[in-house]
Amino acid sequence: MRVLFLLAAGNTLLASAFYIPSTDAAARRDLFSTFDEADQRFPISPPHQFIKAGPNDHRGPCPGLNSLANHGFISRSGVDSFFNIVAASNQVYRMGIAASTFAGVLGLFGGNLLDPTLPISIGEPPSNAGLAGLLPGLLAPPSGLTNTHNQFECDASLTRCDLYLCNDAHTLQPQYLEPLLDLYAADPSIANSVALVSQQHANRINDSIAKNGLFFFGPVQMVVGAFTALQVPSLFANYSAEHPEGFMSVEGLMSIYGASRASDGTLTWSRGSERIPDVYYRRPGALLAQWDLPILLPQVLEMWLLFPETLSIGGNLGEPNTFVPLDLGAFTHGAYSLDDLRQPGGLNLICFIYQLVQILLPDLLGNVNDLLASVLTDLGQVTDGVLGSFICPRSMGAVDLTMLNQYPGWVKSQKKKTLL
Numbered sequence: 001m002r003v004l005f006l007l008a009a010g011n012t013l014l015a016s017a018f019y020i021p022s023t024d025a026a027a028r029r030d031l032f033s034t035f036d037e038a039d040q041r042f043p044i045s046p047p048h049q050f051i052k053a054g055p056n057d058h059r060g061p062c063p064g065l066n067s068l069a070n071h072g073f074i075s076r077s078g079v080d081s082f083f084n085i086v087a088a089s090n091q092v093y094r095m096g097i098a099a100s101t102f103a104g105v106l107g108l109f110g111g112n113l114l115d116p117t118l119p120i121s122i123g124e125p126p127s128n129a130g131l132a133g134l135l136p137g138l139l140a141p142p143s144g145l146t147n148t149h150n151q152f153e154c155d156a157s158l159t160r161c162d163l164y165l166c167n168d169a170h171t172l173q174p175q176y177l178e179p180l181l182d183l184y185a186a187d188p189s190i191a192n193s194v195a196l197v198s199q200q201h202a203n204r205i206n207d208s209i210a211k212n213g214l215f216f217f218g219p220v221q222m223v224v225g226a227f228t229a230l231q232v233p234s235l236f237a238n239y240s241a242e243h244p245e246g247f248m249s250v251e252g253l254m255s256i257y258g259a260s261r262a263s264d265g266t267l268t269w270s271r272g273s274e275r276i277p278d279v280y281y282r283r284p285g286a287l288l289a290q291w292d293l294p295i296l297l298p299q300v301l302e303m304w305l306l307f308p309e310t311l312s313i314g315g316n317l318g319e320p321n322t323f324v325p326l327d328l329g330a331f332t333h334g335a336y337s338l339d340d341l342r343q344p345g346g347l348n349l350i351c352f353i354y355q356l357v358q359i360l361l362p363d364l365l366g367n368v369n370d371l372l373a374s375v376l377t378d379l380g381q382v383t384d385g386v387l388g389s390f391i392c393p394r395s396m397g398a399v400d401l402t403m404l405n406q407y408p409g410w411v412k413s414q415k416k417k418t419l420l
C-alpha cells in the first residue's frame with residue numbers, strides 16, 4: 001500500500017507543477033498543439049479490428065474496457081491480468097498510469113487475488129477459471145467488475161441504472177445516454193466538455209435521490225462517479241488535426257458506448273458492441289498530455305464548482321428523497337471537511353483519496369499486500385521516475401465506518417459481500 005501511495009504522491013508533485021485547468025484554452029492548446037497522425041490515430045487494424053463479443057465473453061459496466069476487449073487490446077474473452085488491463089488503458093486510450101493504476105487497484109475487488117497474474121473479469125464472474133487456487137473460506141470467489149457494487153461499481157452512473165433500482169447496473173440504458181448525446185450535440189467543443197458531463201452527472205445524482213431509496217454515494221463512490229464521468233470528455237473525444245484540443249463527436253461517443261440509431265431514430269444498444277470508430281484520434285501520447293492527475297484533479301474541482309451536487313457524499317434512508325449528507329468531518333475524525341476537498345490545486349483531494357485507499361484497502365485486500373506491492377513497484381519503476389518521499393499536509397488516521405450504517409444501500413451491499 002505504501003508503494004501505491006508513493007506512486008500517487010510522486011504524481012502529485014507533478015500535479016502542482018503543471019496545473020492545467022481544462023477551461024484554460026490557451027494552456028490546453030499548447031499541450032495539444034502538435035497533432036501527430038501516426039501517434040494519435042487509434043491502431044485498430046488487424047489484429048485489433050472490432051469483433052462483437054460473443055455470449056461467453058465477459059463484458060460489464062465499463063465502456064472503455066468493453067471496447068478494449070472488443071478490439072483485442074485486452075483478451076477478447078474479457079478476463080485479463082491486472083497489468084494488461086492497466087497497460088492497455090494507458091497505451092490505447094492514454095489514461096495516465098496513476099489514474100489507470102488507481103482504477104486497476106479498485107478493479108481488484110472483482111479480481112482473483114490468489115492468482116499471481118491478478119486476473120480480473122471486466123464483467124460477469126469467470127465461469128470457474130482461476131478458482132483452482134482459491135483456498136476455501138479465505139476470500140470470496142472473484143466476482144467480476146459487474147458485481148463490485150459499492151466497491152467499484154456505483155450508483156448514479158452516467159448511462160447505467162442503479163443496482164437496487166433495476167437489479168442491473170451494467171446494461172447501458174439508452175434513456176440515460178440520450179440526454180448526454182443531446183448535450184454534446186448542442187455543444188461539441190472541448191471547452192465546455194467538462195461542464196456538460198458534470199451536468200449529466202448532476203442530473204443522474206438528482207434522479208437517483210428522487211427514485212432510489214437505497215441510493216448510496218459514500219466517499220469512494222463520489223470519487224469513482226466523478227472520475228468515470230470525466231473519462232467521457234477526456235478519453236472519448238476525437239483529437240483530430242482539425243481539433244487537436246479535442247472534439248466531442250456524438251457519432252464517436254455512440255460508437256464507443258456501443259449504441260446506434262435504428263431507422264426510426266430510436267437509440268439502441270446491444271451487449272458487446274462498444275467500438276472505436278474507423279477514423280478516430282486519441283490524446284497525444286506525451287506524458288503530460290495523458291489523462292492523469294495533473295489534468296483530472298482540476299477537472300474534478302471544476303465539476304464541483306459548476307454543480308455542487310456532484311460533491312454529494314451520503315445517501316437515501318430507504319425511501320426516495322430522503323438524502324442525508326455524511327458528516328465528512330466526523331467520518332474522518334476531523335481530518336477533512338468538504339471545503340478542504342474543494343481547495344484549489346487538488347492536493348487535499350488527492351491526499352484524501354489515497355489516504356482513504358490506504359485505510360480501506362488493506363482490510364479487504366490485506367492478505368495479498370506483498371503481491372500487490374510488488375506489482376505496483378514494478379509498474380512504478382517502469383513508468384514513473386518520480387517516486388519519492390512526499391508528505392501530505394494532513395493525515396487521516398482512521399475513518400468511522402460505522403457512520404455508513406445509517407445508509408441502507410450501503411448496509412445491503414455489505415450483506416451481499418459476506419454471502420458471496
Ligand code: HEM
Nearest residue numbers: 061062064089093103104107153154157158159228231235
Ligand atoms: C484499469 C482500468 C479500468 C477499470 C478497472 C475500469 C472500471 C470501471 C468500472 C467498474 C466502471 C463502473 C463504474 C460505475 O458504476 O459507474 C467504469 C465506468 C466507466 N469507465 Fe472504466 N475502467 C477502466 C478504464 C477505463 C478506460 C480506459 C476508459 C475510457 C477509455 C473508461 C471509461 C469509463 C466510463 C466512461 C465509465 C462510465 C460508464 C457510464 O456509466 O456511462 N474506463 N469503469
Ligand SMILES: *[C@@H]1O[C@H](CO)[C@@H](O)[C@H](O)[C@H]1NC(C)=O
Nearest residue numbers: 199200202203205206307309
Ligand atoms: C439537483 O437538485 C437540487 C436540489 O433539488 C437542485 O438545487 C439542483 O438544481 C438540481 N440539479 C440539477 C442539475 O438539476
Ligand SMILES: *[C@@H]1O[C@H](CO)[C@@H](O)[C@H](O)[C@H]1NC(C)=O
Nearest residue numbers: 238240242249251252277279
Ligand atoms: C474524427 O475526426 C476526423 C478528422 O476530422 C474525421 O474525419 C472523423 O470522421 C472523426 N470521427 C468521428 C467518428 O467523428
